[in-house]
Amino acid sequence: MFIAFRNYTKIIRKRTVLEDITLELEQNQIYGVTGRNGSGKTMLLRAVSGLILPTKGEVRIDGRLPQECSQSIGLALKPDFWPGLTGLENLEYLAAIRKQASQEKIMQTMEQVGLDPKDTRSVKTYSRGMLQKLNIAQAIMENQTLILLDEPCDSLDDGSISRFYQLILEEKQRGATILIAYHADSAMDAMIDHQIVISDGKAHMAF
Secondary structure, rough: EEEEEEEEEEEEEOOEEEEEEEEEOOOOOOOEEOOOOOOOHHHHHHHHHHOOOOOOOEEOOOOOOHHHHHHHEEEEEOOOOOOOHHHHHHHHHHHHHHOOOOOOHHHHHHHHHHHOOOOEHHHEEEEOHHHHHHHHHHOOOOOEEEEEEEOOOOOOOOOEEEEEEEHHHHHHOOOOEEEEEEEEOHHHHOOOEEEEEEEEEEEEEEE
């Protein structure tokens, strides 16, 4: 198994946000994570990324703890960028941490998501849709083996959503494993290989 949850439980301020999750996820597949608001979708992505630690149980990625393979994880949660910098400058700063993406690759990725890398405006002037595109770009620009996306189509127009679907399929073809948290969406349902349903912190594989 590429990702293995074993009795994973997370309690925050006496509230169980993830409860006794045991799942096995294969490599090079697209997994949809669905459930109503507050069900635990984002927490599951945070658990895989290592941003939260379990109260009990564990999650392993290719046999390692998430913290041990953070260099291989592309993550897009709530957009959070330096407001005074351009989109390109933001991605360049992020890329400098891992030193895995050239400026050419960053600019190419921006164009793929529908952003102009030569746009001199700071991101504080960006629309919500533009911020979401930048968020997607920072998750895929380094050719990561594991990509985690939280509500990536939020605020995107129809054309941008179609472009996103194509990008994700290309990432899978490249060999990436992808987890996408999303609300009910028939087009997304058709694209994913497997669906994980979360309700009140409990998860099961629907297909």
